[in-house]
Amino acid sequence: MKLNTLQRHFRESGKSLVRNGWMTFASVSAVTVTLLLVGVFFVIMMNLNHIATNVENDVEIRVHIDPAATVENQKTLEAKIKKIAKVDSVVYSPKEKELTNMIEGMGENGEAFKLFEQDNPLRDVLVVKTKTPQDVDQVSKKIETFEYVQSVKYGKEYVDNLFNVVNIARNIGVVLIIGLLFTAMFLISNTIKITIIARRKEIEIMRLVGATNNFIRWPFFLEGLWLGVLGAIIPIVLIGITYSNLFKYVSPKINIPFFELLPLSPFIYQISVILILLGGLIGIWGSLMSVRKFLKV
Amino acid sequence: MIEMTDVYKTYSNGVVAINGINVKIKTGEFVYVVGPSGAGKSTFIKMMYREESPTNGNIIVDGVSLPKIRNTKVPLFRRNIGVVFQDFKLLPTLTVYENVAFAMEVIEKTPEEIKKRVMEVLELVGLKHKVRMLPTELSGGEQQRVSIARSIVNSPKVVIADEPTGNLDPETSWEIMNIFDEINKSGTTIVMATHNKDIVNNMKHRVIAIESGKIARDDLRGEYGYEA
Numbered sequence: 001m002k003l004n005t006l007q008r009h010f011r012e013s014g015k016s017l018v019r020n021g022w023m024t025f026a027s028v029s030a031v032t033v034t035l036l037l038v039g040v041f042f043v044i045m046m047n048l049n050h051i052a053t054n055v056e057n058d059v060e061i062r063v064h065i066d067p068a069a070t071v072e073n074q075k076t077l078e079a080k081i082k083k084i085a086k087v088d089s090v091v092y093s094p095k096e097k098e099l100t101n102m103i104e105g106m107g108e109n110g111e112a113f114k115l116f117e118q119d120n121p122l123r124d125v126l127v128v129k130t131k132t133p134q135d136v137d138q139v140s141k142k143i144e145t146f147e148y149v150q151s152v153k154y155g156k157e158y159v160d161n162l163f164n165v166v167n168i169a170r171n172i173g174v175v176l177i178i179g180l181l182f183t184a185m186f187l188i189s190n191t192i193k194i195t196i197i198a199r200r201k202e203i204e205i206m207r208l209v210g211a212t213n214n215f216i217r218w219p220f221f222l223e224g225l226w227l228g229v230l231g232a233i234i235p236i237v238l239i240g241i242t243y244s245n246l247f248k249y250v251s252p253k254i255n256i257p258f259f260e261l262l263p264l265s266p267f268i269y270q271i272s273v274i275l276i277l278l279g280g281l282i283g284i285w286g287s288l289m290s291v292r293k294f295l296k297v
Numbered sequence: 298m299i300e301m302t303d304v305y306k307t308y309s310n311g312v313v314a315i316n317g318i319n320v321k322i323k324t325g326e327f328v329y330v331v332g333p334s335g336a337g338k339s340t341f342i343k344m345m346y347r348e349e350s351p352t353n354g355n356i357i358v359d360g361v362s363l364p365k366i367r368n369t370k371v372p373l374f375r376r377n378i379g380v381v382f383q384d385f386k387l388l389p390t391l392t393v394y395e396n397v398a399f400a401m402e403v404i405e406k407t408p409e410e411i412k413k414r415v416m417e418v419l420e421l422v423g424l425k426h427k428v429r430m431l432p433t434e435l436s437g438g439e440q441q442r443v444s445i446a447r448s449i450v451n452s453p454k455v456v457i458a459d460e461p462t463g464n465l466d467p468e469t470s471w472e473i474m475n476i477f478d479e480i481n482k483s484g485t486t487i488v489m490a491t492h493n494k495d496i497v498n499n500m501k502h503r504v505i506a507i508e509s510g511k512i513a514r515d516d517l518r519g520e521y522g523y524e525a
Contacts, residue, residue, distance in 0.1 A: 001405075002405050004405070004407060004408060005402075005405045008402055019390050201386070201388070202388055204386070205386055205388060205399075206399075206403060207372070207375070208346075208375065208380055208386070209375065209376075209399065209400035209403050209404075209447065209451075210372045210373065210374075210375035210376035210400075210403060210404055210451075211372055211403035211404075212369075212372045212373075213369070213372070215372075215403060215405075
């Protein structure tokens with residue numbers, strides 16, 4: 001294609017957005033509304049996922065070592081656990097450190113436990129992290145069979161429930177987003193279809209004077225792209241402002257463990273890029289689908 | 298230039314539009330196609346620029362066998378044919394200049410070529426002073442001239458006109474016919490379906506009469522032959 005022709009297509013697509021003002025407005029509004037829904041939903045989903053991942057990553061197995069074990073025994077045990085394929089890391093935490101952690105974790109009430117510093121009732125602990133949180137159960141069972149293991153703890157019920165909730169939430173989210181996207185495509189392609197039906201005559205004349213189908217498609221293709229990208233602007237701005245305010249002012253005031261919003265910097269840009277891409281794709285798809293039926297020579 | 302051999306056309310709803318036509322139109326000829334409404338004139342004309350394809354038989358236009366060419370090649374074929382309609386088929390949002398230039402942009406001519414040629418044809422049809430106007434600001438006759446300018450801007454070998462004077466008053470019709478006569482004198486073949494008795498009988502050319510999908514008459518320098 002010649003450069004002149006490409007310029008023409010760009011010019012024509014721009015002009016026709018202006019000429020078909022109301023239709024442009026209708027299509028852009030349709031894109032805006034749906035992308036806003038998709039965007040808000042996406043933000044919620046990503047953050048839920050982030051929180052869930054935080055919680056999951058916090059799951060660890062605490063192996064209490066039998067006090068009868070010598071340093072030698074303890075090293076052997078550590079090596080054995082490290083050899084389990086699904087184990088990611090093993091950290092040794094002596095009982096003195098365990099006690100300090102406990103005292104600190106209790107705050108003011110912890111003072112009372114300082115008495116134990118004289119005669120520490122706690123055990124040395126191996127803190128085991130698995131490669132994926134789902135492996136915790138299996139790995140614990142294996143560790144329980146090893147020598148010099150007094151007990152293994154990982155909060156079984158709590159972890160199992162968590163995994164169930166997180167998985168259900170993720171699946172529902174994915175289904176809802178896909179559903180929304182389909183609705184968006186349908187809505188937008190219908191709006192664009194109406195604008196194109198109004199321009200049937202233009203296509204008919206282009207065909208009469210010998211325009212190839214690709215030549216006819218180009219301006220519509222670009223127009224769809226503009227509609228989608230224009231429609232993405234308002235959702236991006238709205239979501240950007242709302243989210244950064246939430247992050248700055250609301251998030252620090254919420255004091256729930258693991259509750260933490262995704263940091264602004266990459267996330268907002270990711271969302272913007274995703275919304276622009278989605279808008280563009282939906283616009284292009286909608287306009288090409290609609291123009292197709294008029295191109296049967 | 299145009300040759301039809303044993304052409305039949307039945308529409309999918311069962312209507313037989315063309316029922317065995319053989320005809321030859323030579324380069325540079327001016328041909329009227331006449332006949333009662335519903336006789337098959339429009340189908341006859343539409344098959345020449347491949348808006349319709351025959352059910353049977355062969356049509357050769359400018360050396361191209363129309364039933365055989367692929368759909369993707371139709372646009373290239375159409376570039377050698379100019380088409381003029383009763384309802385002008387101008388784009389209402391484009392100016393006179395843009396409506397004509399459109400046909401050249403479509404075949405990817407350079408802006409310089411386009412400007413030069415568009416002004417040339419607009420001068421030929423006498424509308425050089427109205428290039429910036431929109432079709433809605435023009436009279437019917439002027440709109441038809443724009444449409445003629447568009448049909449010849451790519452210097453086609455054949456101009457096909459479907460009742461070009463159908464919406465115009467007698468005086469304007471004559472102005473339009475004079476333009477077609479000019480175009481024909483420059484060597485372009487013209488095929489025109491018409492109901493205008495006055496024009497056919499006074500501007501003498503070959504007349505093909507179509508009745509019930511067949512050629513009823515074919516006279517060089519013929520008469521309209523029907524009551525107006």
